[in-house]
Amino acid sequence: MAGETNASTDAPHVRFIGVQKTYDGASLIVRDLNLDIRRGEFLTLLGPSGSGKTTTLMMLAGFETPTSGEILLGGQVINRVPPHRRNIGMVFQNYALFPHMTVADNLRFPLRVRKLSADEIEARVRRALAMIRLEEYAKRYPQQLSGGQQQRVALARALVFDPQLVLMDEPLGALDKNLREQMQLEIKHLQRTLGVTVVFVTHDQGEALTMSDRIAVFHQGAIQQIDTPERIYEHPVNSFVANFIGENNVLPGIVRRMEGGTCEVELDCGPRVLAHPGPVGMGDRTLVCIRPERVVLDPPEGHPNRLGATVRETIYLGDQVRICLAIGEQQEFVIKVPISRFDPGWSVGTTLHVGLDPNHLHALDAPAG
Numbered sequence: 001m002a003g004e005t006n007a008s009t010d011a012p013h014v015r016f017i018g019v020q021k022t023y024d025g026a027s028l029i030v031r032d033l034n035l036d037i038r039r040g041e042f043l044t045l046l047g048p049s050g051s052g053k054t055t056t057l058m059m060l061a062g063f064e065t066p067t068s069g070e071i072l073l074g075g076q077v078i079n080r081v082p083p084h085r086r087n088i089g090m091v092f093q094n095y096a097l098f099p100h101m102t103v104a105d106n107l108r109f110p111l112r113v114r115k116l117s118a119d120e121i122e123a124r125v126r127r128a129l130a131m132i133r134l135e136e137y138a139k140r141y142p143q144q145l146s147g148g149q150q151q152r153v154a155l156a157r158a159l160v161f162d163p164q165l166v167l168m169d170e171p172l173g174a175l176d177k178n179l180r181e182q183m184q185l186e187i188k189h190l191q192r193t194l195g196v197t198v199v200f201v202t203h204d205q206g207e208a209l210t211m212s213d214r215i216a217v218f219h220q221g222a223i224q225q226i227d228t229p230e231r232i233y234e235h236p237v238n239s240f241v242a243n244f245i246g247e248n249n250v251l252p253g254i255v256r257r258m259e260g261g262t263c264e265v266e267l268d269c270g271p272r273v274l275a276h277p278g279p280v281g282m283g284d285r286t287l288v289c290i291r292p293e294r295v296v297l298d299p300p301e302g303h304p305n306r307l308g309a310t311v312r313e314t315i316y317l318g319d320q321v322r323i324c325l326a327i328g329e330q331q332e333f334v335i336k337v338p339i340s341r342f343d344p345g346w347s348v349g350t351t352l353h354v355g356l357d358p359n360h361l362h363a364l365d366a367p368a369g
Helices: 053-061 103-113 118-131 147-159 177-194 205-211 229-234 239-244
Strands: 014-022 028-037 042-046 068-073 088-092 165-169 198-202 214-219 222-227 249-259 262-267 272-277 285-290 295-297 306-316 320-327 330-338 351-356 362-365
Touching: 014 053, 028 053, 028 222, 042 053, 042 205, 053 068, 053 088, 053 165, 053 198, 053 214, 088 147, 103 118, 103 147, 118 147, 147 165, 147 177, 177 205, 198 205, 205 229, 214 229, 214 239, 222 229, 222 239, 239 249, 239 285, 239 362, 249 272, 249 330, 262 285, 295 330, 320 351
Parallel strands: 042 198, 042 214, 088 165, 165 198, 272 362
Antiparallel strands: 014 028, 014 068, 214 222, 249 262, 249 285, 262 272, 285 362, 295 351, 306 320, 306 351, 320 330
16 A cells, blocks of 8 residues: 655546536536546545535546546546446445444455455555554454544555545544544545545535645536635635635625726725735626635724724634624624734724735625625
């Protein structure tokens, strides 16, 4: 179970070319999907329920057939290759372990199916158990393991036969928060160590940001943006991505001026602000977005976007305080302040000034309706 440690610059390991999927011949679950996945990368398909991410994964696994288009794995078209011949590992949310088999036998199963020698099977099982640090649990049955241990076994079973690709469908959804966060790091560490290509499906934005080399954000059957976690978070290309990934303040308005790399927006709540323009033009309705942690408290007088605000609520969160503000008639505006910088005098009704850095203030599309 060894491989590359970094994504290579060779031809894509997986390609979707013009792939579409419909079940009724009318509505497209996946529409005109063109996607390249690099060898050795961790790509997350992220989106709400019904966005097409799981259908995309199932087509890659071979459990669904594209209505049109081609899927290539290692340069070969696999549209009609049955799942068991694709050499792909799968990890599911429900683990899908055989309850009547011991941990070791669960790991032996995919190796026996591939008719490896007995010695090779035992060597691989030993390596897999060491990899997940469960050597002493080899003779236990799945029901005798914790949820986290079962997930480790499921992961090892997906990797033990050196697959071309590993697909993971919401694999951590059944775990509690602390264990889920621990498993996120363990899976990412294993993926980097082995250099295996992973396609991971989730609707959890934090999980995607933590684990991925790249994230493909799905909505209504199409990829809205595909990029690194940092670029997705800091530079969303449209209002759907901005609002789906993390928390955002959204201020509606109208673009009044375009100049160079900035635009001036007249907010519905009154003030005018300078912002980084997305897919908007002069006179367009826009949603101006900024992350709560990017808002500056008490900016200097010369700040380009210095707005007055009134405290509506403060919420203590341990390491930080969440302050809910009103800006004019805009009653939903949130900032996050480290606990060390919070002033207990900022009580309900207190007037503050906030600064919205134009480099972090994005003027994005305003969806109709």
